[in-house]
Amino acid sequence: REDVPIILRMDAGFYDDELFETCEYLKIGYLCGGKQYRNVLDEATDAVDWQPLKKADESNRSWMYTDMRCQQRSWRKARRTIFSTLWEDDGQYVLGDLCRDTVIITNLGMGEPIDQQLRNIGREQWLAAGSILELYHDRGTDELTNRALKTFGHEQLPFKRFNANAAWYFMMVLGNNLFEAFKEDVTEAVIPVSVYADTFRRKFIDTAGKLARHAGKLVLKVSKVDFMRLRLDRLYEKCQAGLPQLC
Known part of the structure; x- marks a missing residue:
């Protein structure tokens, strides 16, 4: 082109x-x-x-x-x-x-x-x-693109582990693209886009919290320190807003 x-x-x-x-x-x-x-x-x-x-x-x-x-x-x-x-x-x-x-x-x-x-x-x-x-x-x-891909693919996330089968590599590529898109679209204001998966997991995913029902609603409770550090109110608003379509 x-x-x-x-x-x-x-x-x-x-x-x-x-x-x-x-x-x-x-x-x-x-x-x-x-x-x-x-x-x-x-x-x-x-x-x-x-x-x-x-x-x-x-x-x-x-x-x-x-x-x-x-x-x-x-x-x-x-x-x-x-x-x-x-x-x-x-x-x-x-x-x-x-x-x-x-x-x-x-x-x-x-x-x-x-x-x-x-x-x-x-x-x-x-x-x-x-x-x-x-x-x-x-x-x-x-050359850091390859490192980011490998770091993401081999990081043991707490909610999912990919089995070493024929689809593993393709799932890793797809997952890494979604991971990069999430950093760009949602967490850019609180976590640098350039961080690798291990740092992102430590700073964002490994955050303690609990789900509680209150007044007929399901509420996610976290500590005030984590709430202020991650600006969860702003992140929630971004998740609710219409994000750009990924092609």
């Missing part, structure tokens, strides 16, 4: 001009770790438009980066190159000889079809050099 943008995030092990040309022929985007060749280092040394980037997480790291064009001897054309260096780690400045430099080769923001695809879905900010640097840093998160 031409309306669905595809972006490959690769480390320097995939640095290859033929691969870049294939991605460009297929009209898909790519971010690939580059090599610190002499011409790249010379371009970075001469650059004057360095910009700061501070990562919005607990790592408290900051980078300086510059956006340029570089062309290797065997390439047919110059490609967009983003050179970055780590200059602050955990709030401490990094000495020059200890800085970690990174080179990124990309075709984003070069006027190729992938640029318009991103604009069509409201992701034009991904064409900026700072956003590209963040996307490249987060490339390892793609």
Whole structure:
């Protein structure tokens, strides 16, 4: 589908001009770790438009980066190159000889079809050099999907255990998707969506309570601490509201 943008995030092990040309022929985007060749280092040394980037997480790291064009001897054309260096780690400045430099080769923001695809879905900010640097840093998160699936499938929930039969894997995939949807649609305000099944079970499912009948109604009673911590009144309202249909 031409309306669905595809972006490959690769480390320097995939640095290859033929691969870049294939991605460009297929009209898909790519971010690939580059090599610190002499011409790249010379371009970075001469650059004057360095910009700061501070990562919005607990790592408290900051980078300086510059956006340029570089062309290797065997390439047919110059490609967009983003050179970055780590200059602050955990709030401490990094000495020059200890800085970690990174080179990124990309075709984003070069006027190729992938640029318009991103604009069509409201992701034009991904064409900026700072956003590209963040996307490249987060490339390892793609592998966490497998971990989330395995963690969920092997977690012993208190109300159900799947038998190791032919349907086990497919039930695990379906259950994990429902689990992720529940975190997104219901508990996002009280539990981070990124938590794995074991943490979710400990914080949400393993909550003590009891069912009691009162005035002809069935009432779930929990401690005040758990009620305030999980904001159960808000979660109940979300469950009662019409949630988006899952396709």
